[in-house]
Amino acid sequence: MKTLKILVGVAFVIAISAFAIDKVSTSEIVGGYTIGDIATDFELKNIDETMISLANYNEAKGFIVIFTCNHCPYSVAYEDRIVALDKMFKTKGYPVIAINPNNPKAYPDDSFENMKVRAKDKGFTFPYLFDDGQKIYPQYGATKTPHVYVLQKTSEGNTVRYIGAIDNNYKDPSAANKKYVEDAVNALLKGEKVPVEITKAIGCSIKA
Secondary structure, three states, X not given: OHHHHHHHHHHHHHHHHHHHOOOOOHHHOOOOXXXXXXXXXXXXXXXXXXXXXXXXXXXXXXXXXXXXXXXXXXXHHHHHHHHHHHHHHHHHOOOEEEEEOOOOOOOHHHOHHHHHHHHHHHOOOOOEXXXXXXXXXXXXXXXXXXXXXXXXEOOOOEEEEEEEOOOOOOOOXXXXXXXXXXXXXXXXXXXXXXXXXXXXXXXXXXXX
């Protein structure tokens, strides 16, 4: 009986934690962008040695900007889902743009050369950019890997429409019943308001 009570208690805590990921308000964002802000463009080196900026994508309707890296187990757990998001939405006007924000001196696994290896091994279908000098991620306010920003092209510029996690279960994609990024982009494609605009990004802290 005691064991049953403990299991029920653990299940309750997990349920509350999963629900709480939706309960992140704009006021809790310290630094960086919030919903409705205009994201400035950048020019960063891709793994193919070319320089990439959002301005290169003339036909895009917006972007799924994901700060991620090689070594973080959370980022690794989401790699296949990031590829799936790019395949799902690139042809609809919302390509994935992945950015590695980590300092390779702090984590050699996240070096530019290792980024090339990781992208080839995993079959990345999207640009994988290096935030050399770590100048871009602080502008966005990213704190974790992965940390997602969905941008929509508007007359004012690239407007931030969603910030946070990819979904609500990093361990098991089949158990994720809230697909925040997918729902956000689908809403934008329909001309609707994003249902959940801000969630808590779950991952490793960005290494300065």
